[in-house]
Amino acid sequence: MARSIDHHPPTNSRALAALASFALAGALVAIQSSIALSQTRDSTRTDSTRSQLLETVKVTGRIDDIIGVATTASEGRVGAADLRLRPIMREGEVLETVPGLIVTQHSGEGKANQYFVRGFNLDHGTDFATTLDGMPVNMPTHGHGQGYTDLNFLIPELIDHVDYKLGVYHAELGDFGSAGGAELHLVSALDHPFASLTGGQNGLGRLAAAGSTRLGGGILLAAGEVKSYDGPWDRREQLRKVSGVGRYSWERGSSRFSVTGMAYHNRWNANDQIPDRAVEAGVISRFGQIDSTDGGGSERYSLSGAWQRTGSRGVDAIELYGIYSDLSLFSDFTYFLDDPVRGDQFNQTDRRTVIGGSASHTQSVDALARTHLLKVGVQSRADIINRLGLYRTARRERFATVREDRVRQTGTGVFVEIETPWTRRLRSVLGARADAYTFGVSSDIAENSGSRAAAIASPKASLAYMLSPRAELYASAGYGFHSNDARGTTIAVDPATGDPARRVDPLVRSRGAELGARLSLADGFRTTLTAWTLALDSELLFTGDAGTTEASAESHRRGITLANFYRPVSWLSLDADIALARARFVGVQPGENHIPGALESVVASGVTWIPTSSGLSGSVRLRRFAAYPLIEDNSVRASPSTLISAEAGYRIGADTRVQIAVLNALNNRAADIQYFYPSRLRSEPVGGVDGVHSHPVEPRQVRIALEHAFR
Numbered sequence: 001m002a003r004s005i006d007h008h009p010p011t012n013s014r015a016l017a018a019l020a021s022f023a024l025a026g027a028l029v030a031i032q033s034s035i036a037l038s039q040t041r042d043s044t045r046t047d048s049t050r051s052q053l054l055e056t057v058k059v060t061g062r063i064d065d066i067i068g069v070a071t072t073a074s075e076g077r078v079g080a081a082d083l084r085l086r087p088i089m090r091e092g093e094v095l096e097t098v099p100g101l102i103v104t105q106h107s108g109e110g111k112a113n114q115y116f117v118r119g120f121n122l123d124h125g126t127d128f129a130t131t132l133d134g135m136p137v138n139m140p141t142h143g144h145g146q147g148y149t150d151l152n153f154l155i156p157e158l159i160d161h162v163d164y165k166l167g168v169y170h171a172e173l174g175d176f177g178s179a180g181g182a183e184l185h186l187v188s189a190l191d192h193p194f195a196s197l198t199g200g201q202n203g204l205g206r207l208a209a210a211g212s213t214r215l216g217g218g219i220l221l222a223a224g225e226v227k228s229y230d231g232p233w234d235r236r237e238q239l240r241k242v243s244g245v246g247r248y249s250w251e252r253g254s255s256r257f258s259v260t261g262m263a264y265h266n267r268w269n270a271n272d273q274i275p276d277r278a279v280e281a282g283v284i285s286r287f288g289q290i291d292s293t294d295g296g297g298s299e300r301y302s303l304s305g306a307w308q309r310t311g312s313r314g315v316d317a318i319e320l321y322g323i324y325s326d327l328s329l330f331s332d333f334t335y336f337l338d339d340p341v342r343g344d345q346f347n348q349t350d351r352r353t354v355i356g357g358s359a360s361h362t363q364s365v366d367a368l369a370r371t372h373l374l375k376v377g378v379q380s381r382a383d384i385i386n387r388l389g390l391y392r393t394a395r396r397e398r399f400a401t402v403r404e405d406r407v408r409q410t411g412t413g414v415f416v417e418i419e420t421p422w423t424r425r426l427r428s429v430l431g432a433r434a435d436a437y438t439f440g441v442s443s444d445i446a447e448n449s450g451s452r453a454a455a456i457a458s459p460k461a462s463l464a465y466m467l468s469p470r471a472e473l474y475a476s477a478g479y480g481f482h483s484n485d486a487r488g489t490t491i492a493v494d495p496a497t498g499d500p501a502r503r504v505d506p507l508v509r510s511r512g513a514e515l516g517a518r519l520s521l522a523d524g525f526r527t528t529l530t531a532w533t534l535a536l537d538s539e540l541l542f543t544g545d546a547g548t549t550e551a552s553a554e555s556h557r558r559g560i561t562l563a564n565f566y567r568p569v570s571w572l573s574l575d576a577d578i579a580l581a582r583a584r585f586v587g588v589q590p591g592e593n594h595i596p597g598a599l600e601s602v603v604a605s606g607v608t609w610i611p612t613s614s615g616l617s618g619s620v621r622l623r624r625f626a627a628y629p630l631i632e633d634n635s636v637r638a639s640p641s642t643l644i645s646a647e648a649g650y651r652i653g654a655d656t657r658v659q660i661a662v663l664n665a666l667n668n669r670a671a672d673i674q675y676f677y678p679s680r681l682r683s684e685p686v687g688g689v690d691g692v693h694s695h696p697v698e699p700r701q702v703r704i705a706l707e708h709a710f711r
Helices: 014-034 043-053 080-084 091-097 276-280 486-490
Strands: 075-079 102-104 114-117 129-132 159-166 180-186 194-200 204-215 218-229 239-252 255-269 295-310 314-331 346-367 370-394 397-421 426-443 450-468 471-483 507-522 525-536 539-543 548-552 554-569 572-586 601-609 616-625 641-652 656-663 671-679 689-696 701-709
Touching: 075 080, 080 091, 080 159, 091 102, 091 159, 204 701, 276 689, 346 397, 397 486, 426 471, 426 486, 450 486, 450 507
Parallel strands: 129 180
Antiparallel strands: 075 159, 102 114, 159 180, 194 204, 194 701, 204 218, 218 239, 239 255, 255 295, 295 314, 314 346, 346 370, 370 397, 397 426, 426 450, 450 471, 471 507, 507 525, 525 554, 539 548, 554 572, 572 601, 601 616, 616 641, 641 656, 656 701, 671 689
8 A cells, every 4th residue: 555545543542441441350250259159050051052062053144043152242154155145346355244344456356455344444454353264364564564364365156154253352363353353164065066157348257166075084175266357447457366275174083174275376467546636637547547567466375274073071173274475566656756757666575484273172161050161272373474575666677675574473372261151141251362472574774673572461351141032232342452564663774765763562452342232033133233442552553665664643443333134034135234433543633533544334235035946046235335534634535435236146957057247237436445645647746746546446347157066
């Protein structure tokens, strides 16, 4: 992102800290006072607890009633049946199933998406932790942005379900989890092999195939995808993507094992945001570019393994992974502002190996006349970054080096969480985690080399009170954090100017609390209402585009989220999510407290006609986010965006299906994302011009897919 783009600054809130401490203290008092209680053990809740422990309670999607199972109001699961019938433009849009979360793009489709949730412009992933079957997707100390989350390697047909948890109340969420997190889970087997061929406007071509078979006492799953896309842009995007997945899973007694390999390779031309003034003056079209040589390439390869054993009173799990990723980006956001002759294009590189794993033990424990559900775990990763560079370029040719670094970063967290049914209606969840990090930087500027270490503790607590089998109330509070870029923790000299630079704090504290309710007012109807607040401490952030650090003020966010899902009959479902947020700086000049890029209002809704005996299916979805501030005084605001997309399918016989998707069906001319900062065209004054820069949503397009199952 351009250097003027906000990276969701931090904030401090004594009130929130007091609220979190009060909630924790209250929960501890409840434990102590319970010793004096002589109530009999609630057999119903005990059976439920053990059912969860032994995984006999299977939650498959949004239709499931998780009253008595969920520990907070802001958690849930979306299953494959709901995911497959959603018309999507990009792989990362599977995360839009999380209430209030928006996924956009400001560049080429091979680059990580732009994410928004709970009043955050998450940039490319900071403050929202994303994992895939235990493997972290967020990349710390990344060449383009802290917490960089690229989901383009996914093959959507292989996603079995998505688990999401918003807020800082879950002990298993560590780094980047201040706004929450989501874990994507892949299938281990398919009912039948399939092949899917998709074609559409703007040069879209896609072929995906997958199948599974029994082999040597286990199940072997193999899948692959090739995709090409040019987009509506004046300069063809020429995206060329190849992905592959192989998984072998097997069972031995009470143990389950799996080994998964994934591969991904992509190349593209980028079409970054452009100045609105250039479009209005007729210099370029809405789909034009100022610098036609932007683009990039990305690779990702991983190998992971998982083991899980279920006993009569406990579950053990171990996950190990190794990831290799390589990214090279060429971007130009300011054109001729810094270099009037060669232009302002720059190249960011990131080549790393990630090694890590996690282990957990879950067990029922009898104490204080109750059966508690205890979970303890450890998570650890090491990022070995051998190429982390920022270069000045012209037409993708380097002519100057801003900085080059090698980084070794490790992070280890341990957590404990205990869930206790105090009465037939009241449950508590107490949790805590402790994280320790080391940062080692070897820079081409000797003064910027060095090492740092830091640790942080994060207590958490939730209470759940069941009013009835159809209604449950929740109160949650906790602490979280995210790490800062390692280069910012050791920096001494601004690599661009040579001026002294301030170092950042390695770990940044966040505090949050929420009150919520979950209702099942009728069969097939689920709704949750949550009022939340979140604060982050003051922080200094490393800006990858400039190779230096910038200070930001404190901030505070609060909001309300309403999520609804209704399946009145087996073949029809309706959903509607509304998220409102208020994000403000704290301790700044009056009238300068709006946070640029913070979405204030998000609405997502849809109607889905589930396949029936007639062979027909369909889906219509609406996604809208309202205007939001682009600068701190709120005098410039982004335009709202409303998109409607639809999909219809028809089954031909038992094995073949045709699907037609119409994306942006009303051909809305909205912007995917907007920014306000200075840039300069060749004919403009040397100091540049402040203005809005936009990346348009793609125009209406039709995509047709033919899928065949081999029986």
